[in-house]
Amino acid sequence: MKNKLSLIFWMASGFYGLTNAQGAEHEHGMTGNSTGSAPTVGIPSSQMGMEVVNQSLVQPPFVPVHEQSVGKQKPKVIHVDLSIEEKKFVIAPAKDDKPAVETWGMFYRATNPDYVSTNPGPTIVVHQNDVVEVHLINPTDNLFAHNIDFHGATGAMGGGSISLVSPGEEVTFRFLASKAGTFIYHCAPGGLHIPSHVVSGQSGVLVVLPRDGLRNQHGKPVAYDRMYVISEQDVYVPTQVAENVAQHEVAIQPLMKTLTPTYVVMNGSVGALTGEHALRAKVGEKILFVHAQANMSTDGHLIGGHADLFWPGGSFGNKPEIDFESWNVPAGDAIAMLYEFREPGLYAFVNHNLIKAVLFGAKAEVNVEGKWDSKLMTIVNPVGAIKQ
Numbered sequence: 001m002k003n004k005l006s007l008i009f010w011m012a013s014g015f016y017g018l019t020n021a022q023g024a025e026h027e028h029g030m031t032g033n034s035t036g037s038a039p040t041v042g043i044p045s046s047q048m049g050m051e052v053v054n055q056s057l058v059q060p061p062f063v064p065v066h067e068q069s070v071g072k073q074k075p076k077v078i079h080v081d082l083s084i085e086e087k088k089f090v091i092a093p094a095k096d097d098k099p100a101v102e103t104w105g106m107f108y109r110a111t112n113p114d115y116v117s118t119n120p121g122p123t124i125v126v127h128q129n130d131v132v133e134v135h136l137i138n139p140t141d142n143l144f145a146h147n148i149d150f151h152g153a154t155g156a157m158g159g160g161s162i163s164l165v166s167p168g169e170e171v172t173f174r175f176l177a178s179k180a181g182t183f184i185y186h187c188a189p190g191g192l193h194i195p196s197h198v199v200s201g202q203s204g205v206l207v208v209l210p211r212d213g214l215r216n217q218h219g220k221p222v223a224y225d226r227m228y229v230i231s232e233q234d235v236y237v238p239t240q241v242a243e244n245v246a247q248h249e250v251a252i253q254p255l256m257k258t259l260t261p262t263y264v265v266m267n268g269s270v271g272a273l274t275g276e277h278a279l280r281a282k283v284g285e286k287i288l289f290v291h292a293q294a295n296m297s298t299d300g301h302l303i304g305g306h307a308d309l310f311w312p313g314g315s316f317g318n319k320p321e322i323d324f325e326s327w328n329v330p331a332g333d334a335i336a337m338l339y340e341f342r343e344p345g346l347y348a349f350v351n352h353n354l355i356k357a358v359l360f361g362a363k364a365e366v367n368v369e370g371k372w373d374s375k376l377m378t379i380v381n382p383v384g385a386i387k388q
């Protein structure tokens with residue numbers, strides 16, 4: 001049954017599989033001269049004369065250890081190992097008298113066994129002109145074929161047309177990170193599987209930093225103390241939990257057609273970044289927030305704060321805008337904004353469609369430690385009964 005399903009989904013993906021087969025016939029690398037019209041099979045990265053680094057991937061909102069500026073260092077090959085997990089998960093935990101809500105998801109995950117997969121997949125951080133090398137594994141016990149389309153890559157459907165892997169297959173490909181910025185990656189296996197895999201969890205973020213680091217509105221270097229990746233996702237949940245991920249995909253088709261999500265969540269589930277899971281910062285720290293949405297546009301807002309610097313589209317090659325109160329994230333995009341916290345307390349990072357924030361779950365929190373600055377805000381008369 002499983003093999004049959006895989007075959008059906010492979011065939012439904014049509015030309016992706018065909019392009020893959022054509023590419024394997026060629027014998028050129030990205031460092032060589034390509035004469036054909038399709039992606040080619042290149043030399044191993046160890047023979048490219050570049051340093052190859054295995055990036056140790058971590059659970060979002062956190063990002064891999066990295067340098068912000070690499071100055072005149074030579075570009076490297078940054079290798080990442082990704083696997084795909086199809087699993088049941090809790091989209092909304094039990095609350096008051098309501099039981100937890102379970103559904104099926106499809107996720108990119110780091111290959112270390114203790115990594116807990118969720119949406120988004122692990123963030124990859126490189127510098128402009130580095131080469132990103134992706135090893136993608138589709139474990140044998142999965143039901144679907146999957147691939148990966150990097151918005152930071154050029155050509156071949158962002159890598160989607162050369163990376164389609166059925167259960168039991170793996171692929172390695174690499175691309176030049178030619179543009180600086182914050183970019184989505186997501187699954188796009190063909191046809192109706194494209195939206196259903198994305199809204200079921202298969203997206204993540206690639207951060208391509210300028211080689212000499214970020215610059216402010218005056219062109220001066222600006223460093224951040226922490227980077228957090230907040231990925232918002234519209235999620236469609238059938239009233240009955242499906243028996244397997246394939247039945248889940250069928251069940252969500254009519255729900256997706258309403259364009260009305262059951263949940264809109266930040267980092268995979270309701271409450272994933274609130275309460276005890278709130279992000280942390282200190283007064284005086286500059287935080288680089290990356291706000292992503294793979295499938296639906298959104299409007300972000302940090303309640304009680306601002307975007308001191310805002311890079312629309314996450315395009316670090318542009319001068320940042322300053323002092324934004326809210327920012328748009330187009331569908332299939334990730335923006336970057338930097339804020340220096342000036343007051344302690346709890347901040348809400350929300351979709352400022354407040355219906356989505358409060359009723360659908362699109363809310364994160366930042367818990368900021370430090371000393372209150374009365375110059376910025378003070379109480380004149382505390383709350384009390386109206387005096388006659």
Ligand SMILES: [Cu+2]
Binds near residue numbers: 146188189197202
């Ligand atoms: Cu997929």
